[in-house]
Amino acid sequence: MATGIALAMRATMLDFVFQGATATAPGATAAFGLKDTDPGDANGSGTEPTSGTGNYGRAATNTNFGTTNWNASTTGSNPATVTNKLSVAFPTSNAAWSTGATTLGFFILMSSATVGSGTFYARGTVTPATAVNATGITLSFPASQLSFTNAFT
């Protein structure tokens, strides 16, 4: 599996517990991008489609952090899970996003809706990995289909 929270945030979480360090919550803005291969734990790999190519852009509606867009985490069971309350959709393609049948099998959670910008928060897998190689395709995560599970044991 090639998923998880950003490398930098792992240290922040541990220092919060063991060092008594102050952990500052991320800003409210959050957006999802897509990548063809594993972004890695610092978002240093994988390729995100080019902004505007085929109308690609990050999904930035119903994504900001807060109770409006995200269900509270489950308690009393392992793993704890957070899911999206509302549908999260990418812009409808008006041409191919990438050459040929390149599939997009990973998402990145970022602090910015601008492709190529922002702080990297987390990455995960997308099922099914999908190629956007034509016009008129809308990729969408329905409510509760984006999940972040925390299984610290």
Place this chain on the structure above:
Amino acid sequence: MLYEHRESGEQVDITCFAADPSWSRVTRADGAGLNIRTVDVNANWKQVPNQTVQLSGRADIGSAGES
């Protein structure tokens, strides 16, 4: 617009150039394509309606799945 050949099922995407609407680009599913001045879509082809692909996404934190 996406079109599908009625017999073979092959799909091609026909996109009009915004800068010069008299030209279009026809692209196959594998990415190969060419620019064409006049596109005549005959009855052997049918337009494919817009489609929404429903995805699920998952990130595992703090487990053996995280790397």
